[in-house]
Amino acid sequence: MRALFKEAQPGARLIDAPVPTPGPGEILVKVMATSVCGTDMHIYNWDGWAQSRFKGPMIFGHEMTGEVVQVGANVDPSLVKVGDHVSAETHLACGHCYQCRTGRKHICANLRILGVDAPGIFAEYAVIPAENAWVNDPEMPWEIASLQEPFGNAVQTVLAGPGVSSRTVLVTGCGPIGLMAIQVARASGATTIVATDVNEKRLALARGMGADVTVNPREADVVKVARDATRGNGVDVLLEFSGNQTAIRQGFGALTYGGHASMLGIPAGAIEFDLANDIVFKAATVIGISGRKMFETWYQVRELVTSGKVDLKSVISHRVPLTRFEEVFDAVNRGEAIKPVLLPQEL
Template identity: 45%
Template structure:
């Protein structure tokens, strides 16, 4: 089969012929239809410091996907050939304290699909049945391919109650854009998103932002004044990993405000801890998705009319992966999809 492979410990990805994955007794074999390019994939392609520590070549990369089940292991129940599925890319041990308590997203032994084991940028992928999400209602394949990052957005956005709240989102990348749509759909009063890319800010307006603010020329305080907010934001969703973004968010939160942080900083940085303490601000780190409560919430949100179509701005056949990765690396659009049926 064809697959995108990190063949060597150097920058690049290579389209190569590799053996089809074998299916164990508790696994499912999936014929891949669409995949989404993630920031993690860009890091692996660039072979930066993180990738050099996290990845061992050769490796089939990719973890955002959808496809059709073609084979199930002998111990698999509830999933059958022909089912349309997506996959949870965090593979957990199942035996640690958190796994046994149903908190699998907190497993300390998590292995990442396409990072710690062969992934989904291929014509076929094998996955443990417990990591397979069956789409019981019709979902557009492009949307089904991005359930993994959509789950990041839902997990982050729904960490705190949003009805009637004023929400600040720092970072209008693909997950930030999806969080805008979720916050608006969930009943937030105002949803303000910040970035330095006008293209991404325009996408944020399309998916429902009350105000899309280019912080290269305006401040979050300016945004507050424009909306008539007097006490600051109730909920913050930090999606950028940018130190300045978090500091500015903290400076514009109301007393008792709550911040969910998904953005991953490249290095340590200082924040105003005195403000956090005296304003009684809650900081909550977010990683991945709650398995599988977040997945249920995603499906329900889509059934309820949430529209993510504007977030997808690039579609390519898998043979055009170089152009697709270049598009994603520009950092000015939304999600980029690879079609493995073309």
């Protein structure tokens, strides 16, 4: 089978690999669509984070959907069976640590991630644990089904804490997950949504997805614009996706006293932060978001997608065969892609 193999250097190479065999409790999936995320870009570019974290050399990638073609021993057919269309929950939890046994598998103390710690899914076939398979409606398009995993990050960020219903919201960073979050916030009853990014194309997409006000921080004062849009109060909820130190400072500057912040963006390194004024004296509530809840968030994702409350097609920028992976990764690096989808079964 064709697969993208990652070694300890920038880039990746297409290889001919054997089709994996599912072991006990595992399933073999014919991969129909995979989407590219920020983690994949770190690994592809081989930056400092990837060098310290990636457990290769191996096949990488983790956002996927496909058809089950084989099941290993001890797989309960009521859970998943041959012929099912599935997506993958990419967090591989141990099941026995304190977090797992108290209903928080998504932050397992021994967490592993497909395509980072275990062989990934940028391939024509992939093996995943049966318990990590999310069975989809067979009518759901492959490309949309492949986006449910990252969409779950957006859903968890928006709905964490008090949520956004009847609240004003600031979204910092209009990458694919930030754009998805705007749709979730709108579907969840946010009153005013302000979105920031330095990319004008992404700001235009943000407006199309429901943002009431968009701001390029290179051209305007984000804090002033956000306060003007909220009668001087500041926003009730900050949804942080950029991982950029300046954007984070602007976000907390725009947050009202007693406001809530959900933080998903990951800075490249340690950042300076005014803890006293931005959190303590503001009595702000801050929640770190790590992926999706297993599997509460997946149920929320399914309802949002199948009800038509969100349109995931709008964030897909590329649909290309796996063999043309280089043009997709290059487009992301140039800032010309939003959410690319690779199609392993196409030539």
